[in-house]
Every structure is written in structure tokens, then in C-alpha cells.
Amino acid sequence: MARNNALNFNLPSADDLFSTEEERAEARLEKVVNLSPAEISDFPNHPFKVRMDAAMQEMAESVKQYGVLVPTLVRPKPEGGYEMVAGHRRKKAADLAGLAEIPCIVRQLTDDEATIIMVDSNLQREQILPSEKAFAYKMKLDAMKRQAGRPRKDNSAPVGPNLIGTRSNQELAAESPDSKTQIQRYIRLTNLIPEILRYVDEGRISFTPAVELSYLNEQEQYDLLEQMELNDCTPSLSQACRFKKLSQEDGLTPEVIATIMSEEKANQREMFKVPMERMLMVAGHVML
Numbered sequence: 001m002a003r004n005n006a007l008n009f010n011l012p013s014a015d016d017l018f019s020t021e022e023e024r025a026e027a028r029l030e031k032v033v034n035l036s037p038a039e040i041s042d043f044p045n046h047p048f049k050v051r052m053d054a055a056m057q058e059m060a061e062s063v064k065q066y067g068v069l070v071p072t073l074v075r076p077k078p079e080g081g082y083e084m085v086a087g088h089r090r091k092k093a094a095d096l097a098g099l100a101e102i103p104c105i106v107r108q109l110t111d112d113e114a115t116i117i118m119v120d121s122n123l124q125r126e127q128i129l130p131s132e133k134a135f136a137y138k139m140k141l142d143a144m145k146r147q148a149g150r151p152r153k154d155n156s157a158p159v160g161p162n163l164i165g166t167r168s169n170q171e172l173a174a175e176s177p178d179s180k181t182q183i184q185r186y187i188r189l190t191n192l193i194p195e196i197l198r199y200v201d202e203g204r205i206s207f208t209p210a211v212e213l214s215y216l217n218e219q220e221q222y223d224l225l226e227q228m229e230l231n232d233c234t235p236s237l238s239q240a241c242r243f244k245k246l247s248q249e250d251g252l253t254p255e256v257i258a259t260i261m262s263e264e265k266a267n268q269r270e271m272f273k274v275p276m277e278r279m280l281m282v283a284g285h286v287m288l
Contacts, residue, residue, distance in 0.1 A: 032071045034101040037091050040074055040082045043114070047135035048122045050092045057096075059089065064097035071103040073121075075114055082106065085114050086121035112143035123176065129201045130210070134189035137172070141187065144168040188214040193221045199234060209240035216247045223254045227261040235261065 050056070072087025082104070084091060094102045109117070119140040123133070145168045173180035185207075189197060191214040199205040205213070213235065216224065224243065228234055235243065239260055246252040 030105050030107060032103050032105055035074070035082060035104045036101055037095055037099070040072075040084050040091060040104070041077070042088060043084055043118050045135075045139070046088065046118070047139060048088070048125075048132050049129070050088050056089065056093065059093040060096035063090070063093040063099065067099070068094055068102045071105050073117065074104045074106055075109045076106060083114070085109065085118050112147050115139050115143040120175070130186070130189060130207060131197050131201050134186045134197075137176070137178075137183050138187045138190050141168055141172050141183075144172060185211050191215075193218060193225070195225050196221055196228075199228070205234045206237070209235055209237045212237070212240035212244045215244045216252065220247055220252050220257070223257050224261075226254075227258050231261055233261065239263070 068090050070087075070090070072090050073085045074082040074087075075085055077083050085107075087102075087104075091102060119136045122128075123136060148168055169180050169183070173183055176183060178186065188211050189200065192200070192210065196205065196210070196213060200207070200210045213221065213224070220243070224235070242260060243252060243257070246256060
């Protein structure tokens, strides 16, 4: 039987033949290049909003005067152009300042590597909305789980899913300003419908009641939203806990939601109690 005696040779590339080791090492180094903002698209599903506020106006004025001092980080797209990884606010400020180009570091990154860098670079900001932190933590945790589940370069077997989740949660907490429990609570907020999540960002629903409401299914949340808008009020922590319990027991109907939301809250009773006491005191003085 004929055997295939073909030999595989690892031939050097043209670059290896006609360049020095120093030249090849320099080529591998990251360099800062100037790119047009029009060439750079935003990161897909970027959870952090670029706000047109006073801070952005100040940044735009600074960029107009001094330029972008810290290069942004981008990665090349297969179809051409670049994708922003870190520096969305600098890019916006450059647009407002009318700059034709901004300094960028171009780096080859996988989707998961880019996601982790994008989240880490934004979590350091002073003002972050609950929804921004919620989706950022979820995106980073999902990326870390995917990375942990891949076989290592030493060809060892993939890690089991339960161990992946445990390790990834611990690593995320170690790299973040929040505890593992608090991170999980933030991620729960991604289960809220956008309208209720907006109430949380606006401070009209506190964080802890919002976490409890995240256990309601989508229809139950829309039924609750209807009552919130109808009565111009938001659920207290006690009410949110009752909603969660009733939802788990399949007893949270629109009628039940309406009944609970119509109840007088403790803080409302206090608001009415003090003025009533004052009115009685005033009436007593008048009678005297």
C-alpha cells in the first residue's frame, strides 16, 4: 500500500527572510495612530450612555483647546473600519470640538476581551446609572464565563459550567468595587422592563425594591407600570416584596396589583399625620 511520505516543512515567511528581529519586534508593538471619528463605530450594545451634559461641554472645550491627550482604544473590524473599545466620551468630545482625527491605539481583540476592557474602562467613572452598571456587569460576567469555559492552551479539558460560574463570579467581584452579592443584585435589574428600569435610573424607585420587582414576569411588570402611572406612585419595599411572593405563587393578578398599590404607605401616613396634628393645635388655640 502506497504511503504518503510528503514532509511538512515550516518555511520562513518573506518578512522573516528580509527583516531583522528588531524590526519584527517593533512591528508587534502597539502604536498610536490618528483616525477619523467617522471610521470608528460604537461598541455593540454599549451599556454606558454618552450624555450631553455640562461635563461633556467642558470636555469638548478642553479637547478643542488641547486635543485628545489620552488615546482611545479601538479594534479593527473584519469588514473594514474600526470599533471603539474605550473612549466613547473622548470621541464625542472630539466630534463636538470639530477635530478631523483623534489618536487611537489599534489592538486585535476577541469579542470577550473587548467586552471586558470596555466595562473595566467605564466602571471607574464617578457617575454611573444603576441600569448602566447592571448591563455592564452582566456583559462582563458572560464574557468571563465564556473565556473560562474554553480549553486552555495546554489542551486541558473545559471546566464544568457550575465551576465556571462560581469562579467567574468570584473573579468579577475581586476586580470590581461591589461585592459578589451586590453584583448579582445589579444583574437582576436587567430583568426589568425598560419603563420600570427608567424609574430606577431617575431615583423614583429605590434599588432594593427594584431588585424585588425584577422577579416579576414581563406581563406582571406592565400591569404594575399601568397602576404606577394611573396613581402616580411607586411601590414601597414592603409592597415590592409582596408582589414578588405573590408572583412566585401565581397569585399576582392585575386586580391584586391595583389593590396593593391603592394602599396607603407608611411614609404617606406620616406626611398626613404631622399636618393634622398641627391643624388640631391651631384649632385649639383659636378656640381659646
